[in-house]
Amino acid sequence: MSNWVLETKALTRKFGKQIAVDAINLHVPKGSIYGLLGRNGAGKTTTLRMIMGLIKPTSGEVQFFGKSLPQNTQQVYQRVGAIIETPGFYQNLTASENLRILARLRGIHRPDAIQYALSRVGLDKEPQKIVAQYSLGMKQRLGIAAAIMHEPELLILDEPINGLDPIGIQEMRSFLIKLRTEKQVTIVISSHILDEIEHLADHIGVIHQGKLLEEITLTELRKRNRKYLEFQVSNQNKAALLIEQHFQISDYEVRENGVIRIYSHFGEEGQFNQTFVANGIEVTRITVSKDRLEDYFVNLIGGGSIG
Amino acid sequence: MVNLIYTELLKLKRSQMFLISIIGAATAPFVCFIAYLKAKSQQPDIPILFTEVFSQTNLFIDLLIGVSLYGVITAYLFNREYIENTMKNILTIPVSRTKFFISKLIMLFIWIIGMTLAAWLLTVIFGLIGQFEGISLATSMLALKEYLIGGILLFLLSTPTILVTLLFKNYVSTIVFTLVLTMVNVLIVQSEYIALYPWSAVQVIATKSFIPEYPPEYSYISILATSIIGLVAALVYFQKEDIH
Numbered sequence: 001m002s003n004w005v006l007e008t009k010a011l012t013r014k015f016g017k018q019i020a021v022d023a024i025n026l027h028v029p030k031g032s033i034y035g036l037l038g039r040n041g042a043g044k045t046t047t048l049r050m051i052m053g054l055i056k057p058t059s060g061e062v063q064f065f066g067k068s069l070p071q072n073t074q075q076v077y078q079r080v081g082a083i084i085e086t087p088g089f090y091q092n093l094t095a096s097e098n099l100r101i102l103a104r105l106r107g108i109h110r111p112d113a114i115q116y117a118l119s120r121v122g123l124d125k126e127p128q129k130i131v132a133q134y135s136l137g138m139k140q141r142l143g144i145a146a147a148i149m150h151e152p153e154l155l156i157l158d159e160p161i162n163g164l165d166p167i168g169i170q171e172m173r174s175f176l177i178k179l180r181t182e183k184q185v186t187i188v189i190s191s192h193i194l195d196e197i198e199h200l201a202d203h204i205g206v207i208h209q210g211k212l213l214e215e216i217t218l219t220e221l222r223k224r225n226r227k228y229l230e231f232q233v234s235n236q237n238k239a240a241l242l243i244e245q246h247f248q249i250s251d252y253e254v255r256e257n258g259v260i261r262i263y264s265h266f267g268e269e270g271q272f273n274q275t276f277v278a279n280g281i282e283v284t285r286i287t288v289s290k291d292r293l294e295d296y297f298v299n300l301i302g303g304g305s306i307g
Numbered sequence: 308m309v310n311l312i313y314t315e316l317l318k319l320k321r322s323q324m325f326l327i328s329i330i331g332a333a334t335a336p337f338v339c340f341i342a343y344l345k346a347k348s349q350q351p352d353i354p355i356l357f358t359e360v361f362s363q364t365n366l367f368i369d370l371l372i373g374v375s376l377y378g379v380i381t382a383y384l385f386n387r388e389y390i391e392n393t394m395k396n397i398l399t400i401p402v403s404r405t406k407f408f409i410s411k412l413i414m415l416f417i418w419i420i421g422m423t424l425a426a427w428l429l430t431v432i433f434g435l436i437g438q439f440e441g442i443s444l445a446t447s448m449l450a451l452k453e454y455l456i457g458g459i460l461l462f463l464l465s466t467p468t469i470l471v472t473l474l475f476k477n478y479v480s481t482i483v484f485t486l487v488l489t490m491v492n493v494l495i496v497q498s499e500y501i502a503l504y505p506w507s508a509v510q511v512i513a514t515k516s517f518i519p520e521y522p523p524e525y526s527y528i529s530i531l532a533t534s535i536i537g538l539v540a541a542l543v544y545f546q547k548e549d550i551h
Contacts, residue, residue, distance in 0.1 A: 052399045055549035077401045084399070088392025092321040101314040105400050130321065146396065 004063070005030045005154050005186045006051065011060035013046055020046045022210040023060065028154075028188055028203070033180055035201030036190040039301065043210040044190040045085060048158045052082050064154065078106070081152035083160060087143025091132040095123050095142050098131060099149055106150050117145040121175070136163035140172070148179070155179070156188045161196055173200055194294055208301040225296045228253075228261040228289050229269050234282035236260060246275055258284075311402070311410035315384075324383045331376040332422035333429050335367040340433035347437070357434050357442040361450035362514065364430045368423075369457045369510040370492045377419055377461055378485030381468045382478050384411050384418075389476045395550050404546050411469075416462050423458030427451050457513040460530055464505055466537025473544055502526045505533040 006028040013021040021043045028034045038044050049055045051062050053073060062069045064076035089098045099114045110116075118124040121141040134142065140160060147155055157176075161169045177200070179185045191197050197204060204221060206213045233239045236254050243249050243262060252262045262272070269286050276283050319325050342363075343355050388394040397407060431447060471484045492507045501507040502518040508526035510516070517523050 049395075049550070052395070053401065054395050054398060055551075056547075073401050077399060080399075082399050084395050086392055088394070088396055090318050090387075090391060090393060092323075093318070097317060097320065101317055102396060102400065104310045104314055105397065105402055107310075 003030070004028055005065060006034075006156075006188060007063045007066075008047070008051065009061040009063070011047065011050060011062060012058045013050055013055065014058045019210050021050065021057075024207070024210075024212045025215075026205055026212065027215060028186060030186055031180070031184055032203045033176065033187045033189065033201045034203045034205065035197035036188065036205050036207060037194065037197045037297070038190075038192060038207035040192050042192075042207045042301075044192075044207055045158055046210075047207070048082075048084055048156060048188075048190060052080075052084060052156065053077075054084065078150070079153045080156065081147030081150065081154070082156040082158075083140075083143040083147050084156075084158045086162070087139055087146065089131045089139065089142060089146075092130060094127060094130050095134075095145070096127060098142070099146060102146050103149060108150050113149050117149040120148060121145045122171075137165060137168040140164055140168070144172075144175070148185075151183070152185065154186045154188070158190045159192070160189060161191065161193070169196070176200060194297055206297065206300055213300055221296075226263050226289075227266065228263050229266065229272065230285075230287040230289065231260050231262075231269075231272065231276070231283055232285035233258050233260060233276060234284070235280075238279065239276055239281050242275055242279055242281075243272075247272070308406060308410060308413075311406060312413055315410055315414040318387075324380070328376065328380055328418065328422055329425060331372065331379075332425040334376075335364050335372050336426055336429035336433050339364045339367060339430070340437060343439065344437055354441075355437070355439045357439050358446050358450075360434050360439055361430060361446065361453070364426065365450070365453055365457060365513065366510060368426055368454070369461065369513060370496060370507060371489060373457065373461045373509075374464075374489045374492070374506055375482070375485040376422070377415075377465055378468045378481050378488075379478070380418055380422075381415055381465045382472045382481035384415055385469060385472045386476060386478060386481070398550060405542065408542055408545055415465060419458050419462045419465075420455070423454050427454045453513045457509055460509040460512060461506075463530060463534040464509065464537075466534050466541055468537075470537055470541040470544065473541055473548070503529055505529045 004027050006026065008024055008026040010023040010025060011021060012019065012023050024043075024047055026036075026047070036044050036047070046055065050057045053069065064072070064080060067076050069076070089095075090101070093101075095118055096114050099117060103113055115124060121144050123138065123141055123145060131139065131142065140163060144157075144160070147157070161172055164172060173196075176187055176189070180187055189197070189200060198218070202218050203215070204218060205215045231239065236258050239260055240252070240254055243252050243260070247265065249262060249264060251264050252260060254260055265272075266288070269288060273283050273286060339360060343360060346353075347355055388397070398404065427450065430450070431442070434442060468481060468485060472481050475481070488506050491504060495501050495504055495507055499518045499520045502511045502521040503525055508529050511518070511526050512523070512530070517526065
């Protein structure tokens with residue numbers, strides 16, 4: 001039995017001679033929020049469409065809960081909710097009528113399922129309003145309601161914050177985190193916005209030009225890219241002692257060749273320097289790093305901005 | 308399948324297309340009614356018979372209005388799932404593409420038969436208002452039978468229109484396609500080829516006005532072959548197409 005809720009094996013899609021998705025191996029752990037990050041046109045949506053069976057892979061395999069598609073489609077899709085790009089609804093129907101269609105086709109018989117889903121996304125206040133009168137943000141929320149109505153174990157969201165205002169983005173973010181925390185729903189979210197992924201995901205897959213460049217946990221990524229003050233000193237041990245005793249700092253790292261990194265107290269490099277010198281430690285270099293997460297991704301995908 | 312058909316019906320709630328289709332269905336009976344009223348006012352001594360009104364209205368539906376009107380409805384039923392981006396919601400539930408396709412066909416059949424019945428009923432009502440002569444249960448039922456045969460055959464011939472809709476995913480292509488079909492109808496209505504061309508053979512079969520040169524089998528085969536080829540092509544295409 002696989003440990004992954006969702007896994008792809010060398011998933012590939014070609015359109016003529018163009019390779020849109022090139023042998024992607026995704027691994028989504030249970031209970032995680034997995035961010036699929038990449039520029040527009042990187043292959044995120046094509047990957048998600050293949051995962052959801054909307055387009056057929058040229059080669060490769062998709063597995064949900066350890067079971068392969070398309071043999072187990074009927075069984076596994078019952079456990080999955082998805083929004084691929086803009087969620088679509090029948091414009092002449094109300095939110096609950098739209099959900100009734102999906103509930104009926106999903107075989108959901110719980111009478112409160114629609115009300116539950118609408119109330120979770122705050123769309124239960126205007127039951128008579130037809131979808132044509134909805135704002136883009138409301139449609140996105142209705143998309144979420146449709147995706148969670150059957151209480152899926154895995155939620156796949158393709159660019160869910162597109163078109164949302166800042167408050168809507170904040171609400172969506174809180175909602176997804178709550179969903180993961182309270183219902184233990186695994187979430188896959190694609191975005192071209194680094195900030196969004198950074199705020200939500202605990203696992204990140206970086207996709208560029210159809211290739212999955214890296215899969216990494218956010219903890220590892222932050223560790224690799226944390227902001228720090230770096231000092232090159234003549235006596236590492238003495239400097240470390242001062243950092244702990246004088247400044248009461250435990251979040252620091254002693255590296256090779258007299259280098260010490262401190263991951264807090266930014267802007268206080270002058271005081272550190274003064275203290276080191278006053279205690280007979282020679283300081284040969286002080287470096288203040290920037291928050292490098294964005295630079296990291298820009299370098300990873302070969303320049304330009306993420307968006 | 309029952310659920311799919313139920314949802315197809317629910318999708319039509321508040322739909323303007325439903326109203327438009329009823330207006331479309333009323334066009335042939337209304338136009339014929341006005342034409343006969345005019346004839347009656349010009350020559351009051353010549354009685355206007357119900358059999359003639361039924362026949363002319365049916366001719367109007369089968370050869371002129373039916374193909375385009377049912378084509379628009381076909382396009383609406385299939386195309387709206389692409390335009391409103393709902394196809395991907397349905398297919399990721401998951402719903403089998405074949406079942407989904409068949410449910411659309413059933414819905415189209417119900418709709419076409421509904422419009423056929425509406426057209427027949429309106430012909431009767433207009434005829435009674437216009438005080439046309441010779442109505443009886445037998446003539447009405449015979450006309451209903453001819454209307455229904457026409458409706459069923461036009462439904463069978465909707466499969467190439469479905470294919471065009473799936474291929475181009477817009478209303479314009481479908482409308483142009485059905486207009487071309489109708490224009491050919493007009494072109495050959497007076498010739499013996501009326502029995503061979505599928506969309507005009509509908510009228511030939513519905514009214515049993517077969518042409519001596521071509522036995523009835525030719526008309527039946529023409530319609531069935533077109534329908535089956537259209538169905539297979541549309542279904543295969545729908546099964547294989549990527550949903551974007």
